[in-house]
Amino acid sequence: MxxxxxxxxxxxxxxxxxxxxxxxxxxxxxxxxxxxxxxxxxxxxxxxxxxxxxxxxxxxxxxxxxxxxxxxxxxxxxxxxxxxxxxxxxxxxxxxxxxxxxxxxxxxxxxxxxxxxxxxxxxxxxxxxxxxxxxxxxxxxxxxxxxxxxxxxxxVPDYQLLFSLNVTVGLMLIQLMIALVFYSINQHSLRLVAEKNQLLSERTGELQQSLDNLQKTQTQLIQAEKMASLGELTAGIAHEIQNPLNFVNNFSEVSVELIDELKEDLEQKLNGTTDNYLIEVLSDLTLNLQKITYHGKRADSIVKAMLEHSRLSTGEKQPIDLNALADEYFRLAYHGLRAKDKSFNAELITDFDEKLDKVEVVPQDIGRVLLNLFNNAFYATQQKRSQQGIGYQPLVRVSTCLKNGKVELRIKDNGTGIPTEIVNKIYQPFFTTKPTGEGTGLGLSLSYDIVTKGHNGEMAVQTEANQFTEMIVRLPIKN
Structure with missing residues (x-):
């Protein structure tokens, strides 16, 4: 008051x-x-x-x-x-x-x-x-x-005592009131100082948080720029590989046809007395060319996947074969790690449900999710191998099935696992367990947003520290 x-x-x-x-x-x-x-x-x-x-x-x-x-x-x-x-x-x-x-x-x-x-x-x-x-x-x-x-x-003498008492009491009250006012104002000032200090502390914390976010955003932008440059480089390399690869595939197919024609002509001209050795050589050449064609087409699919991955997402959903997409990125992630670490070997197990219907998704986005999950799985097994040495055999398993009206994809590894105390943080932006410079903390966060917000799906994790991690992605057949 x-x-x-x-x-x-x-x-x-x-x-x-x-x-x-x-x-x-x-x-x-x-x-x-x-x-x-x-x-x-x-x-x-x-x-x-x-x-x-x-x-x-x-x-x-x-x-x-x-x-x-x-x-x-x-x-x-x-x-x-x-x-x-x-x-x-x-x-x-x-x-x-x-x-x-x-x-x-x-x-x-x-x-x-x-x-x-x-x-x-x-x-x-x-x-x-x-x-x-x-x-x-x-x-x-x-x-x-x-x-x-x-x-x-x-x-007047009759009032002198009353006046004296009034003067004394008044003086004491005024001094008391001044002291109380001084104390009250001082306490109020102390409260104001405490409130200002608390506000300053909160503002300092907010500023520090903003600074941390800015630094993380800067790191994210640098990483995004690197990834964009890498995407452009990948697209350029893939285009350059595509041309000679087409020649290899086309000429190997044409060569197989020519050998078949040669075998028929020889049989006609020699009246069925064709040299067995010559026929055997031609058969071997046919088999070799068929293998060249097979692996050429395999390389062609990898190049196309690289081009697809490097291309910006259009956001348009289209029906795709999730089994084929998962298998493609599974091999791509493994060979990508093998290119960095020649000594790394892992057992790859696939268990795809062949009866799955096509799923309507944005292929580039789901491809990024799969590549990130596979990379994390291989990274965990690589880290555990460096810790345990020769007695440990890395293993990554990917499976698909139809469950409760949704396609369920599971990626399980026998790597380092995730400690219980941080399981709830793995989808937080910028949170990472990798050393500085090896991870941005955005992979799982972006993957979670793509699956849950972009495709109305679900993401879950089952893990045990130093034993295994299993990432589970559930997607509706149609969005």
Missing amino acids: LHNVTNYFFPPDFTGSNDEYRQARIIVNTSLLTSLFSLNYVLISWSMNYWPGVYSMLIDFVIVLVLPLFFKWKLLSYRMVGYAFIASSFSAVFFNCLATGAYYSPIMAWLVAYPIVGTFLLGRRGGIIFTVASLAGLMVLWWLESRQVVLTNFI
């Missing part, structure tokens, strides 16, 4: 340090409270027909009540309000000392208390100024008393 009243007398645009803010509130509060006591003395003096007290304290009441408004209107600074307040009250008290007994006046204690009030409100300088003023006032009263100057005591 007191703070709300004080806020009314504060300029809207008041600025200052915590100490200045606290001191200004102390001065305003004390001035307002003192105006109430001044009004009280006006009423008491009126009841005792003590007219000098009525006039002097009425003037003081008006001054100390109006001074906070001067601060609100910015006509006076809070320090000037403090000096004016103490000077007005000090003058009223000094006048009442002269009117009620001079050196023996019951209000004399107020004159002595003003250095304390000055120190409370204005600090050391105010305390020194009003200490000098109080000593000067006491010297004046002592000088008048020593010269036996006759001063009229306006207080």
Whole structure:
């Protein structure tokens, strides 16, 4: 309540340090409270027909009540309000000392208390100024008393005790109120400081988090740029390989046809007496060319997969054979790792449901999901092999089946597994268990978004630390 009243007398645009803010509130509060006591003395003096007290304290009441408004209107600074307040009250008290007994006046204690009030409100300088003023006032009263100057005591004897008690109690209450105001404002300032520190700490934490996110985003952009460049390079290489590969496939097929024709011509010309050795050689050539054709087509499918992977996603869904797509990326991921680490070998097991219907998906997006999951599986087995050595045999198994109206694809490895405490974090962006520089922490996060948000599917994981990890992808037949 007191703070709300004080806020009314504060300029809207008041600025200052915590100490200045606290001191200004102390001065305003004390001035307002003192105006109430001044009004009280006006009423008491009126009841005792003590007219000098009525006039002097009425003037003081008006001054100390109006001074906070001067601060609100910015006509006076809070320090000037403090000096004016103490000077007005000090003058009223000094006048009442002269009117009620001079050196023996019951209000004399107020004159002595003003250095304390000055120190409370204005600090050391105010305390020194009003200490000098109080000593000067006491010297004046002592000088008048020593010269036996006759001063009229306006207080009727019957009311002198009441007036003395009122003066004493009033002085104690005013000092108590000033002390309480000082304590209250100080506690309020401490709360404000604590709130500001807490807000600063929160803002610092937010800024640090923003900085971390910016750094991670920067890393992500660099990685994306690298991947884009790699995609362009892959597309260029694939296109270059495609041309000679087409020649190999075409000429091997044509060569097989030519050998078949040659065998028929030889049989006709030799009237069925063809040399067995010659027929055997031609058969071997046919078999070799068929193998060249088979592996050429295999290489052709890999090149097409590379081109498909490097191409930006169009976002268009189309029915695909998930078994063929999974098998293609399974081999691609394995041979990609083998290209980096010649010593790595793993047992590859496929268990595809041949009766699966085609699934409507975005091939490029699901291809990225599969490639990421396969790469993670091979990475886990590679890490475990480096830990356990010769006695460990890496194994990765991929299977598909139809379950509850959805195609379910499972990728299981016997690698390092995932610790229980971080299983719930694996889909979080930027979270990775790989060493710095080996992972961005975006693979599983993007895969999860592609499956769940892009295809209305599900992703799940079953794992046991240092034993196995099985990633499960469920996709609806039609979206």
